């Protein structure tokens with residue numbers, strides 16, 4: 001399972017990189033810009049576990065960013081778990097498109113982009129393949145999670161509390177004979 005989530009992130013990165021190159025003229029995303037690092041993000045357990053496995057130092061010895069922005073934002077407004085960040089963070093900034101059902105039951109396409117990356121050809125006029133389609137990777141993530149007993153989602157901020165609680169419990173566990 002852990003290799004599969006890493007592979008899912010890797011494959012998404014590959015596609016994101018290609019799209020980002022195509023839009024390099026308009027994307028202002030970079031270190032220190034944390035406009036999209038909002039508080040309250042939740043992820044499936046399969047993604048939360050990648051963070052828990054690989055980011056113990058941050059979780060156990062650093063303080064979460066104060067409420068209002070993502071708990072993993074660091075003092076320089078950097079992502080402290082960048083390599084292991086969830087899928088949703090990997091596509092931010094790109095022109096996004098997704099399908100929604102209208103009240104009359106038809107599927108309609110919606111598009112959006114970070115306001116900081118707005119300048120450039122109108123996103124409504126971009127060819128479909130020049131937008132990141134929300135849906136397929138989310139389905140793959142849901143499939144990985146669905147092998148578990150539940151489709152639990154975990155708040156990113158809660159990982160600090162869980163980790164501190166685990167450390168506390170370990171401290172108080174009686175040594176085994």
Ligand code: SF4
Pocket residue numbers: 036037038041070071072073074078079080081082085086089
């Ligand atoms: S995990 Fe990293 S990239 Fe994602 S919202 Fe938090 S700080 Fe931003």
